Structures are given as structure tokens and as C-alpha cells.
Amino acid sequence: MQAPILVLEDEALIALDIEDTLEGGGFTPVVICHDTHEALKQIDAARPRFAFLDLNLGHGETSLPVARALLTLQVPFVFLTGYTRATVDLPDDMSHVARMSKPFKGADLILAAKKLQANTPN
Template sequence: MMTVLFKSILIVEDEMLIAMDAEDSLETAGHGVAKIARTVSEAMRALQDNQVDAALLDFNLPDGTSAPIARWLQEHGVPFAIVTSQSPNQLSGEGLPHSRIYQKPSDYAAIAQELAEAA
């Protein structure tokens, strides 16, 4: 099976060490990282300004939850996953579109590979 690589992944994560670790993991696996966004507003700007193939979203951000980002991604057909310290049960009722939810700590490269294979 051929490995599918994303050219530009948006990482939405407010903890900079986690974001940098995710970026390193993705780039080591051969994926490109378009941008790291720390807030909902930064992420929405990044989606307007950059071509994004996929996104990995933390759920709780300083200016709200990533639910609006997830809805935008779904509407535009961009694969994404939620990577959070919360359990999937805690996220039910949060207005999220159907999405893959992974618990931190996670292997970001493996998540990207699963997204690529499902796309």
C-alpha cells in the first residue's frame, strides 16, 4: 500500500510544546505543515489564507472550542481529527460534526496517516 502524504496540515494547539512536537512528528513522517494556530480566530484566518489538506485540532482553546473550525473543515471537505485530553463522551453535545477523536498524548503522524487513508 502506498503511503499518502499531506502537503499542508493545519495544527490547532494552544500548548506550544505539543504543537512543536506534532509539527516535528508530521514533518519526520513526510507531511507538510501549513501553519500552527493557537486560537480559534488564528485557525479561521489560517484557513482563509492557506491551502490546507488536513487539520489536527485541540478542542479547548483560549478563545473557545474548535467546533466552528471543525464545521468549516467539514463544509469544505477537508479531513480533520480532534486531538484532546478530554474523553469523547465529554465532547458529545458540543456541536461537533462527526469526527475522529484521539486522546492526548497521541502519535500525530499515525493520526495523519489514518486521515490520509480514509480520504
């Protein structure tokens, strides 16, 4: 069984759309998490192949702790966000991480998944 693809997204409908799009593009299994605690537990249980992280998880929570864990494990990921570089700065250690603007097209998500998979360490 392949390592899972981690999706951290607080909005249930968006998470389901991402899951459906990835699975439709042949990317499985997909594991959906809705908060950092759940995502960090999932990372401990099964190291993901790559990940998509919503930057702002609401209630003052961000996905930065999960992003740091993924960086430590050398797991590639993309931030999914409605924020631009002009409105939200990422910490210096994450300035190189790609961002996908919300809303995004399914084809763009699949293209990003292909790029992430190509960058997955063996």
C-alpha cells in the same frame, strides 16, 4: 507545493511536538495556529489538506468554529483532546469525527495523518 496541514493547538510545546512529529513522518508543510481566529484566517488563505484540532483551547474557547469550517470545505480532521466521549459530547454534526486522546504517541499521530491523507478529497 502541497496544501498545508493545519494544527490548532493552544499549548506551544504540544504544538511544536506535533509539528516535529508530522515533519519527521514526511508530512509537510505544517501550519500551527493557537486560536480559532488565527486558524480561520489560515483556512481562508490556504485550504488545508487535513487538520488536527485541539478541542479545548482554554479561556472558554473551543475549536468547533474551525471544525465547522473544515466540514463545510470537506477537509478531514481529527480532534486532539484529553476529554473522552463520556466527559464531552460533540455536536451531532460532528459525532462521526475521530478523536485522539492526549497524551498520544508520535506513531499514533503519524498513523492518524496517513488515514486523514487517505481521506483527503482530490
